[in-house]
Amino acid sequence: MLPGRSWAGPRAADPQRDRYRVEVRRGVAQLPPGLWERLAPADDPMWSRSVFAALEGSRVGPAGYAYLTVHRDGEPVALLPLSLFPDLALDRIVGPDERRRLAPLRRLAPRLLRVPTLFCGHLLGQGHLLAPEPLDPVAGRLLVAAVLDLARRERLGTVLFKDFAGPDLAPLRAPLTEAGFFLAPALPDTELALPGASFEDYLATLPAKPRRNARAKIRRFDAHPGLRIEVLAEFDHLLPQLPALYRQVMDRADQTLDVLDDAFLAAVAADPDSRLVACFEDAPAKRAEDAPAAGREGVPERARLVGFLLCLFAGDGATGARIGLDYRLAHEAALYHNLHYAAVRLALSNGSRRIRFAQTAYLPKVEMGCALVGQWHAMTHLCPLPRALLRRLLPAALGAARTQALGPHADRLPSRPAPGTPSRPARGAPLPAPASRPVERPSDAAR
Known part of the structure; x- marks a missing residue:
């Protein structure tokens, strides 16, 4: 489709169909003024316009982006972002065991693992169809038809609605099933509710053992007097140091669908709602006789960045978006935990009611009180x-990869298909609606 092209679908007897059309835009800047702000969740910073603009200006994976807008009687009522991967490596999105099994094929015939794919939703966060109310069946069918039409035109054989929670996916289950879609489990998100007004209030919500572990990890960090954590609203001067620490984490990651680059980090740094939780290591002071200025007892070297957690804010929500670590110190000083504790303190001081973290490292996050x-x-x-x-x-x-990633916490998933639901629906049968029930309280999830 060309920018601005409309899709009204094949002619049908249903007169309701004439009320709708679906339009394709090739950039967030091409959307009607105010539409994004009206439809996007106000408390999810990953869904800010600035994040999508940063994605479009970077090279984090997709070859292009598109946005489907559903119009009813000429007014836009829904929006679905798309990411175009003409050359996605399949072994980047499966777990470590599956990657090892695919390694021989990668060596012998790497092209067989290249899967042209169209992702629907958010490349970096939870998937949503942005709409003030669920689409009716007519609009849902037109939207799915427009997605498949774009995939055909772009020669992207695989189409995936990525990382949708049950309530977000349920209104689309009928048109998706009719079009041949099926469900596959995704890695869960992690969300920490923030009761109380202080970090001590947060610690008090944890069960005894996780609370003791948290205090022990804070003491481990404090035992290194050369380490300090700062929260920075302006961190352009640190941008050259971020990629190396981020790569250390990505080199150990099970899945590498998206890898943030310098352009994305620079764009996010310019966003007034972003903060960098930064850990520095102060070098030992020089001896006085080595100092360039006479009479000084010690001259500290320039501090070195050894860890960071990029945090974004919107409304009463916060996100710890991406982390970077120097693994020379990470375990000894409990850098991972203390960067997250600093992010919790920051979110509390900002008035946030919840903070979300990435789809990784479930063991420490559940211990910190995160619900899955x-x-x-x-x-x-x-x-x-x-x-x-x-x-x-x-x-x-993908189910095996999810179970392996969750480890002993696999049974704490609050959203699963209803018992007895077939994993492969019969052709023409509706997709099973993922069961939805309230997420566990932090104290329950940490046990």
């Missing part, structure tokens, strides 16, 4: 044979 937010992929392929293969192989592979 169940998420799902809805996916299909434009061709019947690959679709059948994906339906047979991917749900099991």
Whole structure:
């Protein structure tokens, strides 16, 4: 589709269809003024316009972006962002066990692992269809048809609604099923409710053992007098140091769908709602006789950045978006935990009611009190044979990766298909609606 192209779907007997059209825009700046702010969740900083503009100006993975807008009687009523991957490496989105099994194929025939894919939703966060109310069936079918039409035009065989929670996916389940989509488990999100007004109030909500562990990790950090954590609203001067620490984390990651680059980090640094929780290591002072200025007892070297957590804020929500660590010190000084504790303090001081962290490191995050937010992929392929293969192989592979990532906390997922729901719906049957129930209290999730 060309920018601004409309999709009204094939002619049908239903007169309601004439009320709708779906339009494609090729950049967030091309959307009607005020539409993004009206539809995007006000308390999810990952869904700010600035984050999507930063994605478009960087090279974090996709070759391009698009936005489908659903119009009813000429007025836009829904918005769906899309990411275009013409050359996605399949072994980047599965778990470590599956990656090892695919290694021989990668060596012998790497092109077989390249999967042209269209992602629907958010590349970096939880998926949403931005709409003030659920779409009716007519609008839902037109939206799904427009997604598949764009995939055909861009020659992207695999189509995936990525990381959608059950309530967000449920209104689309009928049109998705009719179009041949099936469910596959995604890694859960992690969310920490922030009761009280102080860090001590937060610690008091944790069970005894996690609370003792948190205090012990804080003492481990304090035992290193050369380390200090600062919160920076302006951190342009640190941008050259961020990628090396971020790469240390990504080199150990199970999945590497998106890897943030310098352009994205620079764009986020310019956002007034971003903060950098930065850990510095002060070098030992020089001896007085080595100091350039006579009479000084000690001259500290320039502090070295050894860890960071990039934090974003919107409304009463906060996100610890990406982390970087110097693994030379990470375990000894409990850098990971203390950067997150500093982010919790920052969110509390900012008046946030919740903070979300990335889909990694579930053991420490559950101990910190995070609840697991169940998420799902809805996916299909434009061709019947690959679709059948994906339906047979991917749900099991992604489910195994999720179980391995969660470890002993796999049974704490608050969102699963209803008991007895078939994992592969019969053709023409509706997608199973992921069960939705309230997330556990922090004290329950940490036990």
